[in-house]
Amino acid sequence: MYELGRFAVRRRRWVLAVAVVVTVVAAAVGSGALSALSLSRYEVPGTDSLRAADVLEREFGTGNPNITLLVSARGSVDDPAVAAEGRRLTDELRKSTAEATSYWDDRSPALRSEDGAQALVLGRVPGSATEARAAIAELSQRFTVRNDVVSVGVGGQDEVFRQVGAQAARDFLRAELIVVPAVLLLLVLLYRRVSMALTTIGIGLFAMVATLAGLRGLTYFTEVSTFAANVTLVMGLALGVDYCLFVIARYREELAGGADVATAVERAVGTAGRTVLFSGLTVAASLAMLLLFPFPFLRSFAYAGVLVVALSVVGALTILPAVLASLKPHPARERTNGFWARTADAVMKRPLWTGGVALVGLLLVAAPVLGLRFGLPDDRILPADASSRVVQDQIRSGFGQEQTDAIRVVGAGVHDAADFARRLDDVPGIVQVDHRTTDYGTLWTAIPSQEALAGDVPGLVRQVRELEPDHLVGGYPAELADFRDALTDRLPLVVALILGVTFVLLFLMTGSILLPLKATALNLLSLAVMFGVVVWGFQDGNLAHVLGFTAIGTVEPSIPILMFCIAYGLSMDYEVFMVSRISEEYHRTGDERTAVTTGLQRSAPLITAAAAILSLSFAAYATGSVVILQMLGVGMAVAVLVDATVVRAVLVPSLMRWRAARTGGHRRSCAGCTRGSGCRRAR
Structure with missing residues (x-):
């Protein structure tokens, strides 16, 4: 990592030139990504329901109706004028679809309302979700009519989810228009330098456009859902900011310690860069587990997530150091006894009391998760x-x-x-x-x-x-x-693999068994709080009046799974950064209490700033109109804030102090040792 930092400094002009070219090319290629992405249905390849659909199409020439005309009569649907208009609408829809049927064909009671004032015309538009919904968009506009005899509204499953996609796209665009200037303002306040704020935003945008270009390339080999673009927008800016904050803070800290620009950049990449690399690996590993689900749209989350994480890491460890080496140095003021150090010291004076109160509070917020019920999505999203x-x-x-x-x-x-x-x-x-x-x-x-x-x-x-x-x-x-069963059947395996892979990665970084165990337990606590809020607010409907949605008593399962993967990875992200700083201080001083207070003082402000920006990015999606986006925004914002504040500022120091008291307190590394946290004797 030190060599990488040295390379970025010495070849900064070459690195920046390549970055500009790659960004321009990626923007050109990625601009066509949205048109190349596919829409998805809740279908599981190889299940009985899809085999039945194939037989229905091949042998019976029929299938599930996906467009519905609701015909409302001025009087009764059996009036001659209404019946004539109903048959005309049915014939017109039949000409534009694979098949159509209506109440006026066979007088089926299932197609007539109980009061006799409404009746249904059902149509089936063949093709993939992308093809069918494109055709239904035109049909919906054509058949939404009102005349002297009837008024007609258009519904049906594909029309519902076509409108979900269109509304989600508008919500994402509005959220990005809120998030980008707000994040820029926060970064300017944090750095007190516009150039560094713009650089950080630029790294995030680089990750986003390069990911879109990568997704465009993937469409030539496999189906990629439009949901992948949404994940790119949600995570690209957030992770770019996250990783840049860590590197820039360490760079300014080295400058404050007397290092020149080149040395400061090398040390920042060698220390914070290593943390960023391991953090990126944990987030990417969590999201990669979505590939185990047999659904194109969940696999698309994995494609986008892994790409955007990898490119955010590349930007933070190559482009950012080259920019820092080219800017005028601006060191940060070193504070070793600030608010966070005093907080850690206060917590460690009474670790059981403070940690116990925090734990009980979090468990109370998490308690509603015990009533989590997965359900099936419908138009009420x-x-x-x-x-x-x-x-x-x-x-x-x-x-x-x-x-x-x-x-x-x-x-x-x-x-x-x-x-x-x-x-x-x-x-x-x-x-x-x-x-x-x-x-x-x-x-x-x-x-x-x-x-x-x-x-x-x-x-x-x-x-x-x-x-x-x-x-x-x-x-x-x-x-x-079948969709719900396949999702819940694979869920235990996916969760177990996420826990196992991230445990191994953290063990490789720290050389400790206890630290990964502690990190796993605390991350799961943060996730329990997130899902507790989701159940209380969305499943039980306590946020319905605030956010303007309809609660149906269950939670659609795919979005919580995505939330689990992202939130677990980000929680481990903060854990890695904090533990690495504490380990550095412990190696330098050999005193665990000093290491925790100093490490927390140096890492917590960054973690809090990153969490504030990240939670703002997620919370912006709660302003949308689609329930699943609101749930994603609120849940992720809560998870990030709780993890960065109560968990990292209270539970981590209280647990570490309690463990130190149990194992005899202070231990020192061997004189001249350079192995740091990897040294067994020091541990």
Whole structure:
């Protein structure tokens, strides 16, 4: 790392020239990334529900309807003028889609509201999510009409998630417009130099545009979801700022100690740079575990996360040192007995009392996590005034059953179709069963009640599958149930691997067994607090009036998994930085209490500043209108702030002091030892 710092100083003009060229090329390539990314559905390759979808398309020429026209009549949907208009709308939709059906085709009670004032037209637009939603965008505009006979609203699953994507894109853009100038202002106040603030922002932007270019390249080899761009925007600036803060602070500290610019840069990269490298490895390792999930959109989180972390590290360890070597030196004022040192000293005077109070407080905030319930997403992740949400709300309240969410059962060969239809009809929650037979076999369509769809949908699907295990069960409820099951089945493995890999990385950095164990326990405590707030605020709805969303009593599982990976990596990030500074001081003085107070004084201001900027970046997304983004913003902001303040400033020094008291207090390294924290005798 010292050699890398020396290289960046000596070849700074060459490094900066290459950085400019790479950034320009990456911006050009990355500008086309968004159009090359794909939209995603909640589908799991290889599951029964997707095999059923293939059979439905190939053998029966049908599939899940993904666009719904809600036709509201001035009187009754059975009035001649309304019926004529309904048939006209059905014929027009049929010409633009693979298939369409409506109440006026066969008078199905599932397609007529209970008061007779509304009816449904269902259509199926074929193709991938990207293709279907592009077509539905045009259809939605064309069929949203109002005349003297009827008014028509457009909903359906793909229309809902098309609007989710569009609203999320607007929310991300608005958040970035808030975050970038706010972060720049905070950096100017922190550094008291505009040039360093702009450099830090520049490193973040470099990581973002280079990641987008990398994602564009990946699209030639695999499917990359549009969610990857969102992760890039969320993490690029935040990590760039995080890592630059660590390096710049150490550089200014070395200047204050009398080093010249070249030496200060080399030492900053050799010390803080090593911390940045290990921190980046832990964050990247956490996010890489998302590759174990069989979902393109979660794997896309991993692609973007690993790329943006790697490029943030590259920027902080090569471009930043070259810039620092080119700027006029501006040392920081050294403080060894500031607020954080006094805090650590006060905590260590009464480690059990202060640590115990902090622990109890955090556990109380985390307690709601015990009631965490994963559920299935629907239109209610949109704001209440979104057009597709309005349509789905009216269907939910006005129709006793919902044919768009029908469970479809496919059996090959000869069957007693009527007998199986009766058995399906006996399943609690199924209110209507239709069937038809072809040369291939029989297709049964089981329509659930609204109450069943609001309850245990995976349980309902499981009951249907148990009737005849040889049959394929599909439909939107089955696809969502398979998605949730696949997600939760892989979750223990992913969590275990994240804990194991980050434990090994921290052990390699510190040479200690206890420090990684302590770090793992504290990181999990921070995550418990984050999920406690998520459950209390979003699942239970206590933040609903503040943020303007609808609580449904469950949490969509994919976003908390992403939050776990990011938050765990960032928590380890702060742990690595603090422990490395404490280890340095311990190697220098041999006194554990002095090492903790001095190390905390030198690391805590940076960790707090980085956490404030990071939490601001995340909190900006809570101003959006899509519930999953609000949950991501609030949860991550809470996790970062709690970890950087209560955990690092109170629990870390209290635990280290308590351990020192248990093991006999002060220990000194051998005279002349250069191994630092890697020396077993010193430990």
